[in-house]
Amino acid sequence: MKYQNMIRGKDRPSCCAKWRGVLAEFIATLILIMLGCMTCLPIKGIDPNIYAPFGFGCLVAVNVQIFGHISGAFMNPAVVLASVIRGNTSLCLGIAYTLAECAGAIVGYGILFLITEIDIFVNEICVTTPVPELYWYQSFVIEIAITAVLSFVCMSVWDPVNARNTDSTSIKFGVTILGLILVAGPWTGASMNPARSLGPAVWTGQWAQHWIYWAGPLLGSGAAALLYKFIFTNRYRTPNITS
Numbered sequence: 001m002k003y004q005n006m007i008r009g010k011d012r013p014s015c016c017a018k019w020r021g022v023l024a025e026f027i028a029t030l031i032l033i034m035l036g037c038m039t040c041l042p043i044k045g046i047d048p049n050i051y052a053p054f055g056f057g058c059l060v061a062v063n064v065q066i067f068g069h070i071s072g073a074f075m076n077p078a079v080v081l082a083s084v085i086r087g088n089t090s091l092c093l094g095i096a097y098t099l100a101e102c103a104g105a106i107v108g109y110g111i112l113f114l115i116t117e118i119d120i121f122v123n124e125i126c127v128t129t130p131v132p133e134l135y136w137y138q139s140f141v142i143e144i145a146i147t148a149v150l151s152f153v154c155m156s157v158w159d160p161v162n163a164r165n166t167d168s169t170s171i172k173f174g175v176t177i178l179g180l181i182l183v184a185g186p187w188t189g190a191s192m193n194p195a196r197s198l199g200p201a202v203w204t205g206q207w208a209q210h211w212i213y214w215a216g217p218l219l220g221s222g223a224a225a226l227l228y229k230f231i232f233t234n235r236y237r238t239p240n241i242t243s
Contacts (some may be wrong), residue, residue: 004015008031016183018093018096019095020062020070020071021070021072021097021139022071022093022097022100023072023100024067024070024071024073024108025067025073025074025075025097025101025104026067026100026101026103027104028063028071028073028104029075029076029100029101029104029105029107029195029196030041030062030104030105030107030110030111030234031059031062031108031125032059032060032075032104032105032108033065033104033105033108033109033112033186033194033195033196033199033200034108034109034112035055035059036052036055036059036126036196036202037108037109037112037120037125037126037199038055038112038116039051039052039054039055039056039101039242040125040126040127041116041118041120042121042123042125043083049185050187051184053177053181053182053183053185053190056069056177056178056181057174057175057176057177057179057181058138058174058178059180060075060170060173060174060177061136061170061171061173061174061175061239062170062174063075064170064173064174065170066167066202067103068169068170069085071097072088072089074097075101075104075193075195075196076101076157076192076193076195076196076217077098077101077193077194077195077196077218077220078150078151078192078193078194078217078220078222079151079154079193079221080094080097080098080224081094081218081221081222081225082151082152082154082155082221082224083158084221085222085225085229085231086155086158086225086228088135098195101195102194102195102199102228104195104199105195105196105198106198106199106202106222107199108199108204109126109198109199109200109202110203113217114205118160120203120204121203121204124139124200124204124206125198126200127189127200127201127204128188128190128191128196128197129188129189129202129206129208129209130187130188130189130191130209130212131186131187131188134187134188136190136212138142139188139209139212139216139217140212140215141216142184142187142188142216143184143188143191143192143213143216143221144182144216144217144219144221144223145154145184145221146180146184146190146192146222147192147193147216147220147221147224148220148221148224149176149180149224150176150180150192150221151176151221151222151224151225151228152174152228153172153173153231154173154225155225155233156163157169157172157173159228159233161234161237167181177192179201180192188212190218191217191219194213194217194218196213197210197213197214204231
């Protein structure tokens, strides 16, 4: 019941519980980047373009299952922005979550370097950069579009009409991430997540077109959240109790 009330925005964490949420976002993002980027390591006979999307999708599902009731398991400043717009998260807490996610991504990528024999810095493993065939505005639009889809899914899950349909939430987010990476991964890396792009960039020093992975996801997520909140949210609908 408490988690359902948080989804509705009626029951926010108490002050003493906020630090647990911040810590949860740090750990969840650390796990996502450390293990997710591990699936990007070159392995003979395995195509990372297929292997990595499944890895990231499964890790998102796992983290949502573990930390969803604690912080929301956003792991993504763009998703935090959607939650702030929705009214589920205060602006102050949203900033704290964002800082924790960025720190978790940086630490997670650093740990990956320590536990692998492959020089991930030189090989720029897991760095999100657009393919050379794309103009900057094409990469920008792709990141806007796929993050908008992710934000729509988030807003739908948080919608009061789905307040009782939380059993499969982790699967929904995992499948969403899987599908979007399969679609856009070969073109931009399908970041959808400024923190996810920041961690590898800090360690490798690869900042080429890095702004796209901040501006695109934040713009796409913010626009989708506003559209859903003011157009698609119907406060007079009866909550849907079907699965």
